[in-house]
Amino acid sequence: MNTIVELQKVEKGFGNDLVVKGIDLNVKRGEFLTILGPSGCGKTTTLRMIAGFEEPDAGQILLEGQNVVGIPPYKRDVNTVFQSYALFPHMTVNENIAYGLKMKGVSKSEITTRVKEALRLVQLESFGDRKPRQLSGGQQQRVAVARALVNNPKVILLDEPLGALDLKLRKQMQMELKHLQQKLEITFIYVTHDQEEALTISDRIAVMNEGTIEQIASPKEIYERPQTKFVADFIGDTNLLEVKITDMKENSLVLDFYGFKVGGKLGINQNVSDSMYLSIRPERVQLVKETPDLSYSLPGVVEETIFVGSFIRTIVQLAKGDRIVVMTPSQGKQIFQSGERVWVTWREEDGIVIGA
Ligand code: ATP
Secondary structure, eight states: OOEEEEEEEEEEEETTEEEEEEEEEEEETTOEEEEEOOTTSSHHHHHHHHHTSSOOSEEEEEETTEEOTTSOGGGSSEEEEETTOOOOTTSOHHHHHHHHHHHTTOOHHHHHHHHHHHHHHTTOGGGTTSOGGGSOHHHHHHHHHHHHHTTOOSEEEEESTTTTSOHHHHHHHHHHHHHHHHHHTOEEEEEESOHHHHHHHOSEEEEEETTEEEEEEOHHHHHHSOSSHHHHHHSSOOEEEEEEEEEEETTEEEEEETTEEEEEEEOTTOOOOSSEEEEEOGGGOEEESSOOSSSOOEEEEEEEEEEETTEEEEEEEOGGGOEEEEEEESTTOOOOOTTOEEEEEOOGGGOEEEEO
């Protein structure tokens, strides 16, 4: 797969606030790339710069190797789908989808064929004569997608496109969008603040925080090998314990946590320093009654046990007020009571050590 969109040291500020701080990003042809981050981190601004609605203060944006900075949005081979759908209320679905083609002077017969095809792709063949207000939220969103597809752009930019939908419809539309993207092999650049959505839908995720990209990787790698404390914390639930490295062989670490020895692996691209964090997912922690034979474990006291359907969530108090959350499948597992003394342990490869 070759690169279709490339951002090189892109910067953007509003007034005195630098909101995009020199980011680099490579998007591959035919990939579903998601920019994920909390509200206000600069996701939309980044997308709007790719679309051409905003211009960067510094850096370059390349589309198929050509710098597009300064080129207006309608001359870039990208289309945007907005959360608000941005449909014209007085036009029918057909007219909404045809609008861009009409402006470009495409012939009537070709417009009819292409609009029909776009509606077929989003499964709305029989809705062409309706007005947007006669459609449900999910259907309006599909019209917005059809309108973006109708020009056959190389890249589709989607800014929280499912944000206005209820959870069930949102999940259904996530799969629809993913299947459509795979079928058409169009590059999608998708913006969301919903980490579960990003993990479900993407080939790769760029995690953004305060105007910088902290990690770009597949959902599995982002989840299992977070590169920064922010990524570990933002994606899924994790436990973060402050540790000191006492021994290191290759990437295999012996760590000190208030005088107890525990194991872990050094995360990707980490500089070893005095203050490090161990990130460990709740479902990777084992909870046992007796001191385990495994060399590394921590003693604790059960603070709370919560039954959450197929899982039991146990909160264990460790040394000096630190807590660790443990998720264990509820079937056939021992349930510990509040106040019980227990041990927590994990496989070395499940404890990822990252900088502060
Ligand atoms: P959200 O998920 O809430 O949409 P975001 O990550 O997409 O957030 P942006 O919309 O890119 O964030 O905004 C980043 C920062 O830039 C915010 O602090 C925002 O207030 C500011 N900002 C965005 N657009 C403008 C503008 N046109 N003028 C001034 N400030 C702006």
